[in-house]
Amino acid sequence: MNLHGAIATRWTQLLELAERRLPALTRLKQAESLPILLHRRRIYVLPTRFGLMFSAVLLTMLLGALNYNNNPAMLLTCLLAAAAYQSVFQAFRAVDRVELRALRAEPCHAGSTLHLDLHFVADARARHGLRVRVEEMEAVFDLAGSGGERVQIQLPAPQRGWRRIGRIRVWSEYPFGLFHVWSWLNPEFVALVYPALEANPPPLPLGGSDAEQMSVRRSGDELATLRGYHPTDALRTIAWKASARHDTLLVKEFELRRGRDTVLDFAALHGLEREARIARLARWVCMAESAQVRYTLQLPELRLGPGLGPEHRHACLRALALLPGAAA
Amino acid sequence: MKRAPARLDGMQFGMVAASVLAAVAPHLMRLPVLIMAPILVVFLGRCLQRARGTRRIPAWLKLPLILLFPVFVILHYGNIFGREPGSALACAMLVLKLVETDTRRDARAAICFASFVLMSALLFDSGLGFALLLFAALALFLATLRELEPRAAATQPRGWRRALGQDLRVASVALLAATPLALCVFVFFPRFGSPLWGAPTDGTTSRTGLGDRMAPNEIQELLIDDSPAFRVVFDSNAPPREQLYWRGPVLWRFDGVAWTRPEYLANGNPAVPQPIGREVSYEVTLEPTERRWLLALDVPTLTPEGAVRGADMTLVSRASVDQLMRYRVSSAPQYRLEPVLDRQRRAQALQLPRDFDPRSLELAKHWRAELGSDDKIIAAALDLFHRDFYYTLNPPELARDSVDDFLFETKRGFCEHFSSAFTFLMRAAGIPARVVTGYQGGYFNSVGDYLVVRQSDAHAWSEVWLEQRGWVRVDPTSAVSPERVELGARAAARADAAWYQAAWLLTLRNQFDLVNRVWNEAIVQFNALRQQNLLTPFGIDKADYGNLMTALIGLSSLLLGLFAWWTLRTARGPSDPLDAAYLKLCGKLAGAGAARAPAEGPVAFARRLDAAGLRGDRLQALLADYVRLRYACQLPPAGAVRSFARAVATLRIHAPASSAG
Numbered sequence: 001m002n003l004h005g006a007i008a009t010r011w012t013q014l015l016e017l018a019e020r021r022l023p024a025l026t027r028l029k030q031a032e033s034l035p036i037l038l039h040r041r042r043i044y045v046l047p048t049r050f051g052l053m054f055s056a057v058l059l060t061m062l063l064g065a066l067n068y069n070n071n072p073a074m075l076l077t078c079l080l081a082a083a084a085y086q087s088v089f090q091a092f093r094a095v096d097r098v099e100l101r102a103l104r105a106e107p108c109h110a111g112s113t114l115h116l117d118l119h120f121v122a123d124a125r126a127r128h129g130l131r132v133r134v135e136e137m138e139a140v141f142d143l144a145g146s147g148g149e150r151v152q153i154q155l156p157a158p159q160r161g162w163r164r165i166g167r168i169r170v171w172s173e174y175p176f177g178l179f180h181v182w183s184w185l186n187p188e189f190v191a192l193v194y195p196a197l198e199a200n201p202p203p204l205p206l207g208g209s210d211a212e213q214m215s216v217r218r219s220g221d222e223l224a225t226l227r228g229y230h231p232t233d234a235l236r237t238i239a240w241k242a243s244a245r246h247d248t249l250l251v252k253e254f255e256l257r258r259g260r261d262t263v264l265d266f267a268a269l270h271g272l273e274r275e276a277r278i279a280r281l282a283r284w285v286c287m288a289e290s291a292q293v294r295y296t297l298q299l300p301e302l303r304l305g306p307g308l309g310p311e312h313r314h315a316c317l318r319a320l321a322l323l324p325g326a327a328a
Numbered sequence: 329m330k331r332a333p334a335r336l337d338g339m340q341f342g343m344v345a346a347s348v349l350a351a352v353a354p355h356l357m358r359l360p361v362l363i364m365a366p367i368l369v370v371f372l373g374r375c376l377q378r379a380r381g382t383r384r385i386p387a388w389l390k391l392p393l394i395l396l397f398p399v400f401v402i403l404h405y406g407n408i409f410g411r412e413p414g415s416a417l418a419c420a421m422l423v424l425k426l427v428e429t430d431t432r433r434d435a436r437a438a439i440c441f442a443s444f445v446l447m448s449a450l451l452f453d454s455g456l457g458f459a460l461l462l463f464a465a466l467a468l469f470l471a472t473l474r475e476l477e478p479r480a481a482a483t484q485p486r487g488w489r490r491a492l493g494q495d496l497r498v499a500s501v502a503l504l505a506a507t508p509l510a511l512c513v514f515v516f517f518p519r520f521g522s523p524l525w526g527a528p529t530d531g532t533t534s535r536t537g538l539g540d541r542m543a544p545n546e547i548q549e550l551l552i553d554d555s556p557a558f559r560v561v562f563d564s565n566a567p568p569r570e571q572l573y574w575r576g577p578v579l580w581r582f583d584g585v586a587w588t589r590p591e592y593l594a595n596g597n598p599a600v601p602q603p604i605g606r607e608v609s610y611e612v613t614l615e616p617t618e619r620r621w622l623l624a625l626d627v628p629t630l631t632p633e634g635a636v637r638g639a640d641m642t643l644v645s646r647a648s649v650d651q652l653m654r655y656r657v658s659s660a661p662q663y664r665l666e667p668v669l670d671r672q673r674r675a676q677a678l679q680l681p682r683d684f685d686p687r688s689l690e691l692a693k694h695w696r697a698e699l700g701s702d703d704k705i706i707a708a709a710l711d712l713f714h715r716d717f718y719y720t721l722n723p724p725e726l727a728r729d730s731v732d733d734f735l736f737e738t739k740r741g742f743c744e745h746f747s748s749a750f751t752f753l754m755r756a757a758g759i760p761a762r763v764v765t766g767y768q769g770g771y772f773n774s775v776g777d778y779l780v781v782r783q784s785d786a787h788a789w790s791e792v793w794l795e796q797r798g799w800v801r802v803d804p805t806s807a808v809s810p811e812r813v814e815l816g817a818r819a820a821a822r823a824d825a826a827w828y829q830a831a832w833l834l835t836l837r838n839q840f841d842l843v844n845r846v847w848n849e850a851i852v853q854f855n856a857l858r859q860q861n862l863l864t865p866f867g868i869d870k871a872d873y874g875n876l877m878t879a880l881i882g883l884s885s886l887l888l889g890l891f892a893w894w895t896l897r898t899a900r901g902p903s904d905p906l907d908a909a910y911l912k913l914c915g916k917l918a919g920a921g922a923a924r925a926p927a928e929g930p931v932a933f934a935r936r937l938d939a940a941g942l943r944g945d946r947l948q949a950l951l952a953d954y955v956r957l958r959y960a961c962q963l964p965p966a967g968a969v970r971s972f973a974r975a976v977a978t979l980r981i982h983a984p985a986s987s988a989g
Contacts, residue, residue, distance in 0.1 A: 040896060050433075050436045053436075053437070053440055054436075054440055057440040057441070057443060057444055058443075060444065061443065061444055061447045064444075064447065064448070064451075065447065065450075066517075066519060066520050067520065068411075068451050069519065069520070070450055070451050070454060071454070071514075071851045071852050071854050072450045072454040072459045072851055072852060073447050073448075073450040073451060073454075074514060074517075075459075075510070075514050075851060076446070076447050076450060076459070076462060076463060076466065077447060078509075078510040078511070078513045078514045078517075079463065079466060079503060079506060079507065079510040080443060080466055080469075081510070081513070082506035082507070082509040082510040082513065083466070083470060083499075083502045083503050083505075083506035083510075085506070085509070086502060086505050086506050086509065086891060087502060089891045089892070089894065089895040090502070092895050093895050096895070096896070128479075128480075128483075129477050129478070129479070129480075130480075131478070140478045140479065140480045140481070141480045141482065142479075142480040142482065142483040144483070149482070173477060174477055175470075175473070175474045175477065175498050175502065176470060176473040176474060176477070176502075177436065177473060177476060177477055178473075
């Protein structure tokens with residue numbers, strides 16, 4: 001026990017000393033803003049396990065050659081050793097000055113996979129055998145030319161809410177796997193994970209009667225917004241007066257409504273667990289979107305809508321995802 | 329994506345198998361059929377099995393194989409230790425490693441082991457061609473290691489040929505880049521004065537020491553054998569190097585082909601040498617020779633225990649030296665030996681074969697008639713050697729009249745040829761003479777404070793008997809080559825031209841021989857002694873371990889510094905050729921007094937230049953070209969970029985007319 005404590009104290013002291021001496025250690029613990037350039041000061045090099053084994057074999061060969069006073073064998077050993085040794089420079093060159101330019105991930109629902117896109121760029125020199133690991137997932141990529149490379153990594157997303165990406169490790173063991181050259185990236189990045197969707201939800205709670213619900217009124221609706229013209233838009237939707245004022249063609253966007261609005265109320269779902277309520281509300285939001293029904297989301301401290309469309313859907317799902325209690 | 333011990337794909341396995349074959353093949357010829365055949369069978373079987381599917385080999389098949397090979401090795405060699413059985417076993421185990429190679433980790437271990445097996449092949453044959461083949465195998469090994477690294481799916485080369493080409497290119501570049509560093513380590517890494525562990529002798533290749541017979545090419549085998557013959561610890565200071573003549577068997581009888589030591593001649597009453605000046609005492613540790621000679625500094629004054637001193641001052645042990653043998657002995661570096669020679673001895677020392685070497689006989693008789701005194705004859709012979717003979721370890725073969733052929737035709741040889749010819753000439757001129765074989769020199773190991781004499785220090789010299797002075801040592805080789813080293817193709821070509829007819833063949837032979845000799849001289853025979861003298865140009869006569877390590881560390885640091893510079897340097901300027909050409913154009917314009925403002929785009933710049941009246945031949949067109957290439961297309965065509973760069977290079981800028989006026 002005493003010994004254990006002493007070791008722990010000594011380890012803490014050692015870490016403190018290291019952090020004083022090597023500010024890079026602490027600096028890299030803090031998140032950085034993109035883009036992140038892998039400067040040589042933050043690239044580390046160690047021999048791999050295979051590298052150590054290989055050097056042991058080389059040492060044996062050297063001893064054998066020296067003992068038998070066999071110069072050709074000595075030369076062979078020296079050549080192999082030097083070729084092995086110089087590979088550390090090649091590995092370093094692969095990682096040196098690689099830049100992580102962008103990082104993005106589309107929101108996904110909890111329980112599915114998060115697709116993380118990493119955009120790496122470097123100068124014109126070709127770099128081979130670069131590898132990246134985010135959490136437990138790895139990918140291999142090469143960099144050549146100015147366009148850079150987009151690397152996709154799929155991560156599990158078990159919980160709703162903000163999902164932090166762990167430190168990203170970029171490394172290379174190119175060309176012979178003898179040296180491990182790596183750097184840590186800790187970008188300021190969080191991905192949003194929507195709540196999981198309830199598997200077998202009850203139907204969407206709709207306010208009006210069935211007949212009223214089915215009647216679709218296309219004309220005479222209130223004008224919602226104006227947006228830019230696309231070639232596929234019908235000519236009659238163009239807002240000519242507004243377009244004349246603005247220099248470019250604008251299109252009137254009408255709200256298409258089916259039946260009456262629905263209110264998705266958190267408080268109305270009695271007798272369900274908190275997470276189950278969130279899952280049902282998230283499913284209802286998706287159902288309302290696919291049924292093109294305007295919906296209002298009523299949360300304990302927030303009311304969203306009524307509304308319809310991708311932005312509204314995102315706002316609702318985001319609000320659901322960020323409801324407190326996810327951690328509890 | 330997930331980390332798992334992924335199985336090797338077909339390409340990777342193929343390259344590992346090729347590497348294993350490359351490592352084993354140099355041994356195959358040498359191995360007995362009993363071991364070679366199973367190795368080949370296992371190798372081919374595994375390759376066929378792997379070609380059909382990726383199933384693992386079950387343990388019940390592997391285990392008997394692992395046990396079988398040591399049994400075979402013991403059956404054939406009776407032992408599994410030592411160079412030959414050891415390497416045979418290593419070959420077998422390497423092939424068995426291939427049998428169980430399924431993952432990347434296995435493959436890497438196999439490559440490690442293959443490197444060792446490859447190196448051990450050089451312990452048996454260190455010829456140039458063989459060595460070059462083995463060095464080429466290194467490229468294959470490194471290419472295999474490269475192939476074992478994962479590749480990005482996007483840039484996967486199509487077809488195994490292209491992938492192999494890429495791998496081999498990476499490996500060759502690595503080997504080429506590594507060459508300077510490898511040579512630096514090779515040259516300066518301190519060599520052992522003596523082996524760390526005794527290299528066990530195998531029955532089939534027993535080490536040959538000095539024999540009681542000297543015929544062409546017998547000592548030559550010793551001369552390329554760098555293993556130690558014996559070691560000496562002196563009680564006080566070692567005598568100077570020119571006195572380090574280690575006396576072995578003395579050869580009296582010449583039959584026209586070889587010099588031999590008849591037992592009856594050696595067993596007369598030993599003459600007692602009269603030392604002149606100081607005697608030296610020392611302890612000799614003799615490596616096993618399986619012969620009875622004991623080596624001692626010329627001339628021994630004290631007989632060690634268990635040995636007798638022959639009439640010719642050769643120390644002979646009562647039993648053959650089968651184990652390391654240690655004995656104490658004293659010698660007188662300067663001495664007078666047998667000032668009176670009895671008639672029988674004198675006749676033996678003048679014996680010559682009948683009907684051999686008539687021209688040499690005639691030359692000696694001519695000298696006797698013309699010069700008269702013994703000293704002048706000796707001087708004439710040494711002068712002859714000194715004038716136009718060359719020292720070489722690769723002498724041409726000699727005809728039946730070997731002395732005539734050597735003296736008048738080839739004129740190239742080593743100690744054996746010189747001492748043989750010299751002794752013959754002396755006897756023909758009536759001076760009693762004999763050949764002494766032994767060792768000359770030695771390498772003083774300053775760390776261990778002892779002298780190690782190697783087989784390659786084997787030497788032969790002559791003794792002549794002179795009135796009043798007795799037997800006097802004459803080393804004709806030192807008249808030819810004081811350093812016992814021959815360098816220079818010119819000399820070789822001049823000497824060869826006499827006895828080869830076809831000039832083109834001669835050139836070819838010489839060139840090949842030169843390469844071989846350079847290899848032999850520079851690499852194979854590079855030893856601790858040569859290493860000592862490396863730093864002589866820098867004022868260090870005898871480099872010790874400290875000097876060598878300093879040189880090694882200094883030079884390799886320099887080379888590593890170069891590598892580091894290459895690694896860390898960042899590309900200067902834009903890497904894009906179009907931007908580079910544009911910057912050059914801007915530079916030219918700046919030289920003409922129209923510098924582009926940092927925030928000025930090409931279009932605005934062109935407009936301003938036009939307004940300023942600055943006109944080149946095609947200046948506006950070029951700027952327009954740049955705008956088109958840079959902004960109108962996503963990837964400018966390489967040809968257009970090149971012609972743009974050419975146009976920029978040839979552009980001449982005329983100063984504006986207003987400023988000129």
